[in-house]
Amino acid sequence: MLEDKTKIFKALSDPNRLRIIKALQTKVLCVCEIRELLQLANSTVSQHLSILKEEGFIIEEKSGKWVNYSINPRPSDPRISAILSTIDFWIGDDSVIVSDKKKIFSLDRMMICC
């Protein structure tokens, strides 16, 4: 189905999801760290993550009470690999991405998650 082929583009059509991909290329993060970065509700972040996971961009790994999200190191779909390795070409050096990158290093899940 052609409709299915559009899913990869739909996943990339949201600025917050692009920020998540770029953030995870910098560092493995849990949901609440991403929530802190994007300033969205927890449930909204979770929803974005499930879309990115469904498409194969990212993977999750449970670790205690946290769920760590990271870039999928071996996507089965070559289109996903292609996007992940050329993401900067597609989104350029956006100012939001740059400031996100700085902020990521100051995130401390012990402090953030109540």
Place this chain on the structure above:
Amino acid sequence: MLEDKTKIFKALSDPNRLRIIKALQTKVLCVCEIRELLQLANSTVSQHLSILKEEGFIIEEKSGKWVNYSINPRPSDPRISAILSTIDFWIGDDSVIVSDKKKIFSLDRMMICC
């Protein structure tokens, strides 16, 4: 703005727009030929075309009472060039695309357009 960077993906997020791009890679077409191919209302096709034109995927050339649409031969945005030259990688050989390709050659704007 990061939001602007997503526009290219939004444009590619609709199956009908992907069909239009592939169709125009086969042949220059006018609005009513595309309407016939996609079986959509004229106004809907026009809307899709304006989105693709806005993003730089296609160009229009008025020719008498017709408006011919074709693939932009020299996109200013390298991302558009990249997509256009690798479109098959992204959407594969979908059955709809294949049948579209056959149908395109039988389209006759003189017959179609009342």
Place this chain on the structure above:
DNA sequence: AAAGTATTTCGTCTTTTACCGAAATGTTCT
């Protein structure tokens, strides 16, 4: 100038998407 045809614009409707807060789930720690 008027009629005819191709296309675009406009108003409206329906579906989808992004978001939130609350409730439910799963895990850890006491």
Place this chain on the structure above:
DNA sequence: AGAACATTTCGGTAAAAGACGAAATACTTT
């Protein structure tokens, strides 16, 4: 087992997207 915390799922809302038909526009031809 129960409290505490991270995350997901659920229900609902507002905005965006895709569709249509009718009206407006643009160009040709008579």
